[in-house]
Amino acid sequence: xxxxxxxxxxxIEKPLKLDCGKTINNFPLAYETYGSLNEKxxxxxxxxHALTGDxxxxxxxxxxxxxxxxxxxxxxNKSIDTNxxxxxxxxxxxxxxxxxxxxxxxxxxxxxxxxxxxxxxINDIVNAQVxxxxxxxxxxxxxxxxxxxxxxxxxxxVSNFPEKAKxxxxxxxxxxxxxxxxxxxxxxxxxxxxxxxxxxxKYSSNKTVPDKGLAVARMAAHITYLSKKGxxxxxxxxxxxxxxxxxxxxxxxxxxxxxxxxxxxxxxxFDANSYLYITRAxxxxxxxxxxxxxxxxxxxxxxxxxxxxSFTSDWLYPTQxxxxxxxxxxxxxxxxxFVEIDTDKGHDSFLLNVPDFLKTLKNFLDxxxxx
Amino acid sequence: xxxxYKIISDIIDKNSRVLDVGCDDGALMEYLKQNKDVDIRxxxxxxxxxxxxxxxxxxxxxxxxxxxxxxxxxKSFDYVVLGQTLQAFVNPEIVIKELxxxxxxxxxxxxxxGHWKVRLNLLFKGTMPVTKALPNEWYNTPNIHMCTIKDFxxxxxxxxxxxxxxxxxINNNVSNINNSNLLTKNLFSELGIxxxxxxxxx
Numbered sequence: 001x002x003x004x005x006x007x008x009x010x011x012i013e014k015p016l017k018l019d020c021g022k023t024i025n026n027f028p029l030a031y032e033t034y035g036s037l038n039e040k041x042x043x044x045x046x047x048x049h050a051l052t053g054d055x056x057x058x059x060x061x062x063x064x065x066x067x068x069x070x071x072x073x074x075x076x077n078k079s080i081d082t083n084x085x086x087x088x089x090x091x092x093x094x095x096x097x098x099x100x101x102x103x104x105x106x107x108x109x110x111x112x113x114x115x116x117x118x119x120x121x122i123n124d125i126v127n128a129q130v131x132x133x134x135x136x137x138x139x140x141x142x143x144x145x146x147x148x149x150x151x152x153x154x155x156x157x158v159s160n161f162p163e164k165a166k167x168x169x170x171x172x173x174x175x176x177x178x179x180x181x182x183x184x185x186x187x188x189x190x191x192x193x194x195x196x197x198x199x200x201x202k203y204s205s206n207k208t209v210p211d212k213g214l215a216v217a218r219m220a221a222h223i224t225y226l227s228k229k230g231x232x233x234x235x236x237x238x239x240x241x242x243x244x245x246x247x248x249x250x251x252x253x254x255x256x257x258x259x260x261x262x263x264x265x266x267x268x269x270f271d272a273n274s275y276l277y278i279t280r281a282x283x284x285x286x287x288x289x290x291x292x293x294x295x296x297x298x299x300x301x302x303x304x305x306x307x308x309x310s311f312t313s314d315w316l317y318p319t320q321x322x323x324x325x326x327x328x329x330x331x332x333x334x335x336x337x338f339v340e341i342d343t344d345k346g347h348d349s350f351l352l353n354v355p356d357f358l359k360t361l362k363n364f365l366d367x368x369x370x371x
Numbered sequence: 372x373x374x375x376y377k378i379i380s381d382i383i384d385k386n387s388r389v390l391d392v393g394c395d396d397g398a399l400m401e402y403l404k405q406n407k408d409v410d411i412r413x414x415x416x417x418x419x420x421x422x423x424x425x426x427x428x429x430x431x432x433x434x435x436x437x438x439x440x441x442x443x444x445x446k447s448f449d450y451v452v453l454g455q456t457l458q459a460f461v462n463p464e465i466v467i468k469e470l471x472x473x474x475x476x477x478x479x480x481x482x483x484x485g486h487w488k489v490r491l492n493l494l495f496k497g498t499m500p501v502t503k504a505l506p507n508e509w510y511n512t513p514n515i516h517m518c519t520i521k522d523f524x525x526x527x528x529x530x531x532x533x534x535x536x537x538x539x540x541i542n543n544n545v546s547n548i549n550n551s552n553l554l555t556k557n558l559f560s561e562l563g564i565x566x567x568x569x570x571x572x573x
Contacts, residue, residue, distance in 0.1 A: 370428075
């Protein structure tokens with residue numbers, strides 16, 4: 001995380017009142033763009049990233065040197081066609097890729113914020129991001145698109161700013177974070193805070209970090225992003241570089257080795273405190289409650305054209321939770337399409353090469369753009 | 372079935388709000404959009420067909436009419452169209468009631484099981500009829516509740532809805548069905564097209 005020179009940021013001077021009651025101002029928001037904004041400024045798509053994503057949507061991420069998290073979907077001639085559209089993505093506040101987050105230095109103490117950083121919400125994240133529209137002089141986005149926590153931001157965005165988007169594509173998400181999902185997030189947070197190196201969040205990112213705890217959090221979460229069938233087909237009971245069980249606790253099975261690898265690469269690119277803050281923002285997300293139990297009120301009189309997408313094997317944000325969004329939209333006569341994509345790839349389907357999904361997303365965007 | 376589309380389109384007012392239940396690949400939706408400038412939505416059970424509709428720029432929901440019409444408020448559409456699918460539902464009665472709740476009016480088309488070819492097929496062959504309009508065998512047909520035009524008239528009395536318009540399609544020619552010609556139309560029409568509305572309201 002040292003290589004932060006390639007990061008573009010805007011400084012948000014305007015005070016932002018957070019849901020927790022605190023106000024922040026003069027804070028950085030890191031972003032990246034792809035494609036070019038046309039003269040009419042009507043071809044912009046705001047992409048919202050998920051829990052462990054960042055602003056480097058596609059191409060090679062200059063910090064991690066790996067492919068961007070949505071390389072399958074975003075790029076020239078892809079679903080979100082950067083020959084046609086101007087794609088903007090911001091690192092969420094609370095994150096660790098340049099936006100204001102818990103690894104920043106608190107000017108009052110000259111130490112990292114750690115857990116002194118204010119608890120942020122999806123609403124706060126969205127309210128920070130909207131500043132990018134002003135920065136680029138965009139009155140109305142052509143679309144706001146995102147999966148998982150990105151989908152929650154999509155819903156919050158169109159609820160907060162119904163006039164600022166022509167279309168919206170929430171993917172594999174929910175309007176109200178479920179008990180099961182809060183439970184999984186809590187498991188991850190407990191793994192981090194139980195790591196001795198976490199030191200009440202006061203670790204410094206260049207010394208000892210709670211990498212064991214963060215790796216376990218990632219491993220547990222990673223399981224929830226896949227499906228039982230997908231795991232069984234990919235790994236089954238295959239052994240890892242050995243012919244027989246070793247009667248010990250090394251990684252005998254390929255799935256164990258795979259998870260350990262996923263955990264180890266994650267700690268190199270992600271900050272443990274950011275993981276705490278962002279999972280908390282997801283847990284606090286309840287658009288239904290924000291509108292006193294009636295989700296439809298979040299979209300009342302909305303002129304936005306919605307397209308909701310879910311995946312058959314996603315048990316983390318199952319189809320029914322996505323359908324609840326569709327039902328709420330139909331109840332107020334909103335323009336909403338919906339499809340459930342058939343795939344074994346679980347919640348992660350939106351990030352992977354799932355041709356039906358990629359094609360459908362492209363068709364929706366390209367057809368809506370010429371309307 | 373372009374003639375069927377034209378008949379449906381002729382019934383529908385310009386710029387109205389329409390829901391096409393069981394919209395298939397969206398062909399009727401496109402036709403109505405072009406000809407009547409309607410604000411149209413579709414609901415379709417097949418994932419592949421929903422994806423086809425999306426590729427045509429149509430607003431379509433993947434769903435089952437028997438379960439998913441519930442989400443629409445009363446009279447949220449001017450017209451709800453049900454094209455040749457009533458016979459495929461487990462409970463056609465509930466579907467018709469839902470159509471009449473969601474739409475101010477409903478347009479229902481049915482393949483006529485009273486057509487003479489169907490009757491002859493059963494009479495002479497002694498097997499379940501397989502015709503051009505009904506190409507499936509009894510064991511693999513999606514049509515589990517076939518009815519005739521006459522049955523549909525009786526149905527309107529039983530579950531109490533008004534038939535405003537009833538049209539017969541015979542060799543691509545359209546004609547009106549009324550009480551005096553019902554028996555002949557029931558024998559010669561391949562398709563019945565009905566504009567219906569709830570009885571207790573105007």
